[in-house]
Every structure is written in structure tokens, then in C-alpha cells.
Amino acid sequence: MSITENLAWVRERMQAACARSGRIVDQVRLVAVSKTKPTAAIEEAAAAGQTIFGESYVQEFMDKEKEIREPVEWHFVGALQTNKVKYLAGKVAMIHSVDRLHLAKEISRQWGKIDRTIDLLVQVNLGHEATKAGTTEEDLASLVRQIASLPHLRIKGLMTLPPYCDDPEEVRPFFQELRRLARHLDTLVIPGVDMKELSMGMTHDFEAAIEEGATLIRVGTAIFGERQYKK
Numbered sequence: 001m002s003i004t005e006n007l008a009w010v011r012e013r014m015q016a017a018c019a020r021s022g023r024i025v026d027q028v029r030l031v032a033v034s035k036t037k038p039t040a041a042i043e044e045a046a047a048a049g050q051t052i053f054g055e056s057y058v059q060e061f062m063d064k065e066k067e068i069r070e071p072v073e074w075h076f077v078g079a080l081q082t083n084k085v086k087y088l089a090g091k092v093a094m095i096h097s098v099d100r101l102h103l104a105k106e107i108s109r110q111w112g113k114i115d116r117t118i119d120l121l122v123q124v125n126l127g128h129e130a131t132k133a134g135t136t137e138e139d140l141a142s143l144v145r146q147i148a149s150l151p152h153l154r155i156k157g158l159m160t161l162p163p164y165c166d167d168p169e170e171v172r173p174f175f176q177e178l179r180r181l182a183r184h185l186d187t188l189v190i191p192g193v194d195m196k197e198l199s200m201g202m203t204h205d206f207e208a209a210i211e212e213g214a215t216l217i218r219v220g221t222a223i224f225g226e227r228q229y230k231k
């Protein structure tokens with residue numbers, strides 16, 4: 001199947017998941033995760049109407065961003081080293097993977113230099129997996145408070161990358177937990193914090209994520225095919 005056909009299929013499944021859960025499909029945005037894929041693949045998806053693209057590696061993002069002519073919106077979804085933040089400033093609309101104050105401070109500083117504001121999501125490591133980024137549930141509220149006090153950024157919600165399970169039903173409790181955490185943070189009414197966005201769900205489990213309230217789903221393989229190499 002072509003990228004255009006894959007996108008149509010993903011959009012159909014998004015529609016169906018929204019219908020099942022009484023949601024409006026406009027409330028769910030598709031982030032096409034194009035990491036490791038060539039710019040030609042991004043251009044084909046853009047020609048088919050896809051507007052938001054997610055990248056995970058700074059150098060790769062910089063190379064592609066220079067080449068792509070279409071007016072796409074870039075989201076950064078991968079683990080981010082503080083010393084590389086400067087390369088993203090002004091070029092990405094949202095960073096999904098903020099999990100420590102030091103990183104948020106550098107983001108604030110870099111966007112401050114260009115006198116702009118960036119939307120952030122705070123990544124939560126719900127599975128407590130040592131190999132995955134993300135703050136713990138215990139530290140979440142205090143981290144959100146500290147980040148929210150910084151200028152040049154807005155916290156828009158939470159992101160999670162749950163443990164991989166063959167059965168998407170086993171992942172569903174993690175999605176429910178992320179939504180519960182966001183609701184809890186909303187009740188704290190922290191200035192500058194708006195828990196509108198839940199970034200959760202990938203190729204394997206995005207339908208369950210939508211049913212549990214995802215507003216941003218991050219889908220790579222179902223759109224672009226298997227990745228040839230795993231970075």
C-alpha cells in the first residue's frame with residue numbers, strides 16, 4: 001500500500017474509534033512520525049493532506065526540515081539532550097518529551113532568545129521502565145509547577161510511551177492513567193498550565209488511546225511502513 005492509502009486507512013480507523021467513543025474526530029490530531037524515513041515520504045504524506053510530522057532525532061530533523069518545501073508543522077517526540085535544544089528553537093511547534101526541569105530551562109532560554117513561545121508536553125513514564133524517558137507520577141505535579149513558572153513556554157498536556165504489549169487492551173490502563181493524571185493536574189489550577197492535550201497511542205494501539213481520550217496520536221509504521229533500522 002502507498003503512503004497515501006495508508007494515511008486514508010489510519011484516518012478511517014481514527015473516525016471509527018471516535019464514533020465508538022462518542023468523540024469528534026477534529027479533537028484528535030494525527031502526528032505522522034517520520035523518523036528514519038526519507039523526505040520523499042514526508043512529501044508524499046503532505047501531498048495527501050497530512051500536516052503534522054513528528055521527528056525523534058535532532059540531526060535528522062535538521063536535515064529534513066531544510067529540504068521540505070511544504071508548510072508542515074513539526075513536533076519533536078524523541079528523547080532530547082539539553083545541548084541540542086538550540087537546533088530546534090523556532091522550528092518545532094511542540095515538544096512532546098519534556099521530562100526534567102533542566103531541559104525545560106534550556107527550552108525556555110532558547111525560545112527566549114528568539115522572543116517566541118513553545119508548546120510543551122510533559123512525558124510521564126507510567127510503566128516505570130528504566131529504558132524509557134519520562135518523569136514519575138510522584139514527581140509530576142512538582143515538575144509541572146516548576147516548568148510552568150518559566151517564561152517562553154506553555155504546558156499543554158501530557159505524553160506517555162507505555163510498555164509494549166502485543167494486546168492493545170493491556171495498554172489501555174496506562175492511557176486511562178495518563179488521563180487521570182491530567183485531570184488531577186487541572187484541578188490544581190497551576191498558572192500557565194492547560195491540560196488539554198494527551199499525546200498517547202502509536203501504530204499498535206492508537207484506537208484504544210483515542211477511546212481513552214488521546215488528542216494527539218503519534219503514528220509511524222502504519223503510515224510509512226516498517227522502519228529499516230532502529231535508532
Ligand SMILES: *Cc1c(COP(=O)(O)O)cnc(C)c1O
Binds near residue numbers: 033220
Ligand atoms: C517511533 C515513535 C512513534 C511511532 O511508533 P509506531 O509504532 O511506528 O507508530 C511514536 N512515538 C514515539 C515517541 C516514537 O519514538
